[in-house]
Amino acid sequence: MIITTNMAQPIVDQMIKVIDYNVNIMNHEGVIVASGDEGRIHQIHQGALEAIELKRERIIHRTDFKNMVGTNVGVNVPIEMKDKIVGVVGITGDPTKIYKFIHIIKITVETLLEQQLLIEQLRYKHTALEEWVQNLVDVNYNDIPLLESKAKYLNININIECSVFAFEILDFNQRTYDYETLHKNEVRIMQLFKLYYPQCLFPTYIGKGIFIAGLSNKTYREVHQLNELGQDIHDRLSFEGITSYIGIGNPNQGILGYRTSYLEALQSIDILKQISSEKHVAHISEWGVLQLLTQVPPKIRQSFLTQFTNNKQSLHPELDETLTIFLKNDLSIKETSCEMHIHRNTLIYRLEKIKELLDLDPRKFKDAVKLQLLNWCKMLK
Numbered sequence: 001m002i003i004t005t006n007m008a009q010p011i012v013d014q015m016i017k018v019i020d021y022n023v024n025i026m027n028h029e030g031v032i033v034a035s036g037d038e039g040r041i042h043q044i045h046q047g048a049l050e051a052i053e054l055k056r057e058r059i060i061h062r063t064d065f066k067n068m069v070g071t072n073v074g075v076n077v078p079i080e081m082k083d084k085i086v087g088v089v090g091i092t093g094d095p096t097k098i099y100k101f102i103h104i105i106k107i108t109v110e111t112l113l114e115q116q117l118l119i120e121q122l123r124y125k126h127t128a129l130e131e132w133v134q135n136l137v138d139v140n141y142n143d144i145p146l147l148e149s150k151a152k153y154l155n156i157n158i159n160i161e162c163s164v165f166a167f168e169i170l171d172f173n174q175r176t177y178d179y180e181t182l183h184k185n186e187v188r189i190m191q192l193f194k195l196y197y198p199q200c201l202f203p204t205y206i207g208k209g210i211f212i213a214g215l216s217n218k219t220y221r222e223v224h225q226l227n228e229l230g231q232d233i234h235d236r237l238s239f240e241g242i243t244s245y246i247g248i249g250n251p252n253q254g255i256l257g258y259r260t261s262y263l264e265a266l267q268s269i270d271i272l273k274q275i276s277s278e279k280h281v282a283h284i285s286e287w288g289v290l291q292l293l294t295q296v297p298p299k300i301r302q303s304f305l306t307q308f309t310n311n312k313q314s315l316h317p318e319l320d321e322t323l324t325i326f327l328k329n330d331l332s333i334k335e336t337s338c339e340m341h342i343h344r345n346t347l348i349y350r351l352e353k354i355k356e357l358l359d360l361d362p363r364k365f366k367d368a369v370k371l372q373l374l375n376w377c378k379m380l381k
Contacts, residue, residue: 001117003027003079003087005041008034011112015105021074022092025109028052028085032070043070048088051076055085057102059095075102079110081117129154133204133212136255137262147255154202161253162201162214163226166265167233170243172209189242196236197229212262217251223283230281245269248283267291275379293376301377308374313357322350326362327372 008025012034015023022036026048032040046068051058057077065071075098076090089109091098132150135141151158172185186205193203193213201214220226230246237244247268249261264284271294272282284291293301315323322340326347329335337347351362360367 001081001086001113003033003113005033007113007116007120008087011109012036015108019091019101019105021098022072023105024048024076024090024092025079026076026088026090028087030088033087040070045070045076045088045090047071047074047076047090051078051088052085059099061095075099077102077106079106079113081110081114086113125154129202130204130206132156133202134206136259137206137212139259139263144255151255156202158254158258160201161217161251162258162261163217163220163251164249164258164261164265165200165213165215165230165233166247166249166262166269167211167213167237168245168247168269169209169211169237170245188240189237192236192240193233197233210266212265214258214261221251223285227281227283230283234281244280245272246281247272248281250284267294270294271380289372290376290380293373294380298380301380305374305377308358308360308370312359315354315357319350319354319357322347323354323362323371324375326351327368327375331363331365331368 003025004027012023012025013036016036023034024032024036024040024045025034026045027033030045030049030052032043032045032048035041047058047060047065055078057075059075060068060071060073062073065073072092073094074090074092075095076088078085079087079089089106091102091105128150132147132154135143135147141147148158169189172182189211190203190205193200193211197203197213199215199219201216203211203213205211215226215229220229226248230248234244234246247265247270249264249268252258252261268282268284268287271287271290272279274294287294322336325339326332326336329339333344333347337344340347354371355361358371360371362368362371
């Protein structure tokens with residue numbers, strides 16, 4: 001550990017509020033990095049160098065300090081962390097008066113520095129995790145061995161099969177341009193994840209209002225279980241006044257597997273937003289052919305629509321609803337009439353009307369496929 005001014009000066013500032021003596025903290029090279037006397041910072045402290053060499057306190061009396069570089073009357077003791085001397089703390093004053101509490105100061109400084117080191121380590125690990133996740137989801141990042149190596153450092157077992165959740169928070173960046181407020185919102189959402197869903201792997205904010213997390217399939221193997229968890233997360237966010245869309249990818253393992261699951265989760269969110277339904281949570285496997293259709297460029301989808309609808313009357317809402325339910329029920333007359341609470345003959349009449357208007361018979365498989373594709377193309381924006 002290397003003691004810096006940023007680490008040590010706040011400690012000195014607090015110390016001199018409690019005791020009536022100047023406090024200096026020197027690094028492992030005997031350089032003063034923090035002091036109640038700003039003029040002494042960056043000076044070499046000979047007493048500190050001797051304390052480091054002797055591996056014990058160095059008392060400087062009035063008869064000594066004039067012949068020693070950068071020193072004053074006082075007591076200096078080594079700062080030790082994990083049985084290694086990393087610096088020195090010194091108090092300026094009559095040694096006979098300050099010697100009795102110099103070791104209390106030493107222990108206090110060591111404790112505070114250990115806390116700062118732990119905070120720095122946690123901050124570094126958090127930054128390393130954010131960088132790892134950013135590279136994980138970047139399709140242009142190809143150094144897979146490096147990502148695998150970093151995963152080991154971060155204690156992420158990439159051999160565990162997991163589904164990636166993507167959470168898009170609506171208007172996350174548009175609500176405010178104040179960085180501090182944005183950071184507080186980010187921290188608030190991350191704390192919510194960690195508090196209620198500690199089983200989530202690598203929960204991270206990746207920017208543009210999108211958070212991601214992995215979930216091991218040891219606990220949640222079925223799609224309905226993953227959807228229930230996603231809905232629970234959505235409801236908790238809603239309770240906090242946060243509107244979200246949640247997409248869930250297929251289970252996978254390894255760097256490329258997690259990346260694929262993430263892309264599927266994003267695609268699921270994209271479909272949710274396009275179909276304009278009240279649904280806010282979906283697993284990618286729910287979409288079936290619709291997932292494939294979203295990969296078709298909008299211009300081609302529009303061309304397909306025009307081919308079958310140009311110069312033809314649009315369906316009345318009642319007929320449109322009938323067609324949607326009929327296709328959903330696998331062309332079953334019985335199930336559709338039951339669901340719509342209409343007579344069988346009424347349903348047949350409506351299907352005939354649809355055939356007449358669109359020149360496609362919903363009761364024939366080939367025409368039904370075309371009608372389903374047309375229906376999906378209309379749904380997608």
